[in-house]
Amino acid sequence: MNKLEKYKAKETAIKLFNEKQIRTHWDEEQEKWYFSIVDVVRVLTETIDSQWYWRELKQRLKQEGNQTVTNCHTLKMIAADGKMRLSDIADIEQLFRLI
DSSP states (O other), X not given: OOHHHHHHHHXXXXXXXXXXXXXXXXXXXXXXXXXXXXXXXXXXXXXXXXXXXXHHHHXXXXXXXXXXXXXXXXXXXXXXXXXXXXXXXXXXXXXXHXX
């Protein structure tokens, strides 16, 4: 595996938590990992529809004036159907605030 392949593998690595996948992205410039919020929600809540759960939670947090949601960004990640789709992402600090 050459350097570029290693970088690409690291950049989009999938982490496992309780045997469930969490999509990640490594930002070389900021030297941070970003995690798919929907995947984290699915693992922590064990909900069937983590997309819906996250939309509802995000809406409630915005109504409360919580700034954590404002700091979340979107990034194209591989979805369950194999296509690249926009997904809300957060770094470790943002995830802890959401939790």
